[in-house]
Amino acid sequence: MSWLVGQASRLYGVRWVTLPPLVGLGVFALIAGALVVAPRESVEGEVQRVFYIHFPSALTAYGALFVVFLASIALLWTKDMRWDAIARAAAGVGVLFTAFTLATGAIWGRPIWGVYWTWDARLTSTLILLLLYGGYLLARSLADPTDEQAARYGAVFAIFAFADIPVINMSVRWWRTLHPQPMVVGSDGPAMPIDMVAVLVIGLIGVGLLATWLIVLRAEAELLGVRTQALRARLDRRIGA
């Protein structure tokens, strides 16, 4: 655990040197890959290219919410409030990318399914994920960021809310859905041409780097918020003394 914290601290120290250029490169590769390099899909046509941002957005949202899950466990374990700031930062980014997943899916679904939205198990369970972590963020923003009890309740909620992600993943197998079955990796290897898989991997790296940068920025804002509260309390005590 201490090794992990040490590595994370080292990465955090060079965040302004390494992350922005890497993010720029990743984003450029994603756009070029999705719009130029990837072949035209024969059945769905050009609109299928939305897949190269839809799928990475979904996986990135799961990744960010996994960070919330881990940070919440670490908060309960160590009682170090910095984990709460990281959990809130990752939850904000997770909610953003869940919203992107739903929005891009709706836009892609309109020409293919004929509707923007249907109460399909995959779509509904993803909407529930958005509402769960949106509620978590709302509750945490209403409480004082230095309130340890509110942080602990939030952490317990975030850990239980994470159980929705396996449900989303299995929803296309458990229920009959309009959403397709897993296309990227099926039971007998990739179900897509290799050049599409390559663009998808580039998209995953690009969007993943982007989300990492956003989490770092947001964590910095959350930590500054905590510091502001602490300074206000000190000032109040001094004035009151």
Add this chain to the structure above:
Amino acid sequence: MEGELVYLFAGFAVFWAGLLGYLVWLQARLRALQAEVQRLEERLAEEVTPLEAPVGRAGSSARVAPEGGA
């Protein structure tokens, strides 16, 4: 074909416009918080407790106004 391109454009536009909006909001929030922290630290430095005050009244400002102006 044209209809497909409209949906493709809309999908990418929602994603990139959303990201840009989020980055702008985050940057504004970071700047506001940094300014707030700086302001509070300056006020804390100004507020001197009775034990810390070398001379003068308790709670008075430690900052000395420059000559000829505020």
